[in-house]
Amino acid sequence: MxxxxxxxxxxxxxxxxxxxxxxxxxxxxxxxxxxxxxxxxxxxxxxxxxxxxxxxxxxxxxxxxxxxxxxxxxxxxxxxxxxxxxxxxxxxxxxxxxxxxxxxxxxxxxxxxxxxxxxxxxxxxxxxxxxxxxRSLSSPDVIIEFLKDIAKERGVAENGWIVAQGFTHSELGAYIGICRQSITQTLNSLKKENLIKYNRSEFLINPKLLQK
Amino acid sequence: MxxxxxxxxxxxxxxxxxxxxxxxxxxxxxxxxxxxxxxxxxxxxxxxxxxxxxxxxxxxxxxxxxxxxxxxxxxxxxxxxxxxxxxxxxxxxxxxxxxxxxxxxxxxxxxxxxxxxxxxxxxxxxxxxxxxxxRSLSSPDVIIEFLKDIAKERGVAENGWIVAQGFTHSELGAYIGICRQSITQTLNSLKKENLIKYNRSEFLINPKLLQK
CATH class of the missing domain: 2.60.120.10 (Jelly Rolls)
Incomplete structure (x- = not known):
């Protein structure tokens, strides 16, 4: 390829x-x-x-x-x-x-x-x-699966985290079909568990999330 | 083509x-x-x-x-x-x-x-x-849209009805992602309104359904 x-x-x-x-x-x-x-x-x-x-x-x-x-x-x-x-x-x-x-x-x-x-x-x-x-998953699980995808397919390892390019919450919602409010809620709770960090330009994904 | x-x-x-x-x-x-x-x-x-x-x-x-x-x-x-x-x-x-x-x-x-x-x-x-x-419709509407599709794309006019090849309820469900129970419920209520008739081998669709 x-x-x-x-x-x-x-x-x-x-x-x-x-x-x-x-x-x-x-x-x-x-x-x-x-x-x-x-x-x-x-x-x-x-x-x-x-x-x-x-x-x-x-x-x-x-x-x-x-x-x-x-x-x-x-x-x-x-x-x-x-x-x-x-x-x-x-x-x-x-x-x-x-x-x-x-x-x-x-x-x-x-x-x-x-x-x-x-x-x-x-x-x-x-x-x-x-x-x-x-069709088959709850909204938080749809979001988690998406984060795992971008980590695996587009992520770069850096200081023990996997860095992937960022999306705004509404872009993410428009892509995976989840309302912005649920996106924010789920990302916040993943952040509290230290499974992700994010800013405007990138997502930092904890490798532990991939085992979830 | x-x-x-x-x-x-x-x-x-x-x-x-x-x-x-x-x-x-x-x-x-x-x-x-x-x-x-x-x-x-x-x-x-x-x-x-x-x-x-x-x-x-x-x-x-x-x-x-x-x-x-x-x-x-x-x-x-x-x-x-x-x-x-x-x-x-x-x-x-x-x-x-x-x-x-x-x-x-x-x-x-x-x-x-x-x-x-x-x-x-x-x-x-x-x-x-x-x-x-x-992503955007209720289950009955998903079913109605599917019936309209097969009428338009694959249907043959006959005695004032549009005849399309049949699916069992579980086949229909597996295709459009709706549980069999909802399929049966919606098809029955459309039947009562005289908008469809069906048997094992075909759907008969009332042209009125296409205006819905």
Missing amino acids: ENLISALHADISVIGTLKTFRKGARMLDMGMPIAHLYLVVKGRVIMTKNFRNSKKRHICHIMYPGEFVGIGEIFSKEKTSRMSAFALGEEVRAWKIPYFKFELELRQNSNLVDCIILQFIKKRQEIWKRYQRK | ENLISALHADISVIGTLKTFRKGARMLDMGMPIAHLYLVVKGRVIMTKNFRNSKKRHICHIMYPGEFVGIGEIFSKEKTSRMSAFALGEEVRAWKIPYFKFELELRQNSNLVDCIILQFIKKRQEIWKRYQRK
């Missing part, structure tokens, strides 16, 4: 231009025509959707470096974006790629096809995980 | 063999190595998973004609099945295709790649829909 991604960056650098997005910058706009997609190089991008029957904004996906933003629309008839995309919590760097160039590349680059399909499978598994937890 | 599928069947007939599965027959076994995948031609196939922390069997997907069963594993390192697959409620006909032949075909057949990516996107949207409803 690592080799796939580095080969991919070399291919994409020919057809895309590297752009920088500030915290909160909008990269895609739900319902608007799109002519570009992005390959994330640094930082995180959130894909959000306003669902019918709901005023809340949901975070559908978090895209990390090596992942494409706006990929689904290439293969569907409608060339309007089904989600909005925003730079999350820090500066984001990404390749901006015109659709028509990407489509041409796709026809000759089986490496790129593999990357895309792997990304679809991975993101589908992430949705499943969240859906399944929502 | 229709053209894509008929072209696909011609391609697949060269590398696969057509098989028939009786009601309830197991086509894939979760955790077991797999060497074949299937392209459904007739009937429905359910993909199920036994999740950790849960005794219940969940129905992750329902695969209809034109869709592949066991496709995700081609692109992942582990060659064991992540789900079980069973013929649902009727006879199923499907092309059985050896993996190595399918992989070779994939390298030369961009039509096949498009079909697979479209299927991934479609199934991902279906999971989203269920997850989103589970």
Whole structure:
């Protein structure tokens, strides 16, 4: 997978231009025509959707470096974006790629096809995980399982803690489908038990939490 | 899309063999190595998973004609099945295709790649829909929305009703994540209002339900 991604960056650098997005910058706009997609190089991008029957904004996906933003629309008839995309919590760097160039590349680059399909499978598994937890666990347990995930998948060991990039309480809620109040309550009680520490930019997770 | 599928069947007939599965027959076994995948031609196939922390069997997907069963594993390192697959409620006909032949075909057949990516996107949207409803609607409304879906997507008009293939109450529950008791209760009350009729093999849906 690592080799796939580095080969991919070399291919994409020919057809895309590297752009920088500030915290909160909008990269895609739900319902608007799109002519570009992005390959994330640094930082995180959130894909959000306003669902019918709901005023809340949901975070559908978090895209990390090596992942494409706006990929689904290439293969569907409608060339309007089904989600909005925003730079999350820090500066984001990404390749901006015109659709028509990407489509041409796709026809000759089986490496790129593999990357895309792997990304679809991975993101589908992430949705499943969240859906399944929502079906079978209590709110505090949903939050704990999420913290374990980011510690395992994105965490860096430091002074006996595992450091992972931060989310605000409402971002966290919009991602795992728990109201902000329950998030705050659960995080506070985990903090009292010394299982986590957090600030605006990061979560520090006690390795003991992973055994929970 | 229709053209894509008929072209696909011609391609697949060269590398696969057509098989028939009786009601309830197991086509894939979760955790077991797999060497074949299937392209459904007739009937429905359910993909199920036994999740950790849960005794219940969940129905992750329902695969209809034109869709592949066991496709995700081609692109992942582990060659064991992540789900079980069973013929649902009727006879199923499907092309059985050896993996190595399918992989070779994939390298030369961009039509096949498009079909697979479209299927991934479609199934991902279906999971989203269920997850989103589970997050924001009451159990009866989740059931009503599901009935509207099968009426719109799979229904056939007949004598003023829309006929769709049936599910047992527990199958329906395992698919949309509602307990069997609530399913029975809601279906009974819809029956009393003359909005649906059902038997073992089909749902008859009153077009009035679609306006609800």
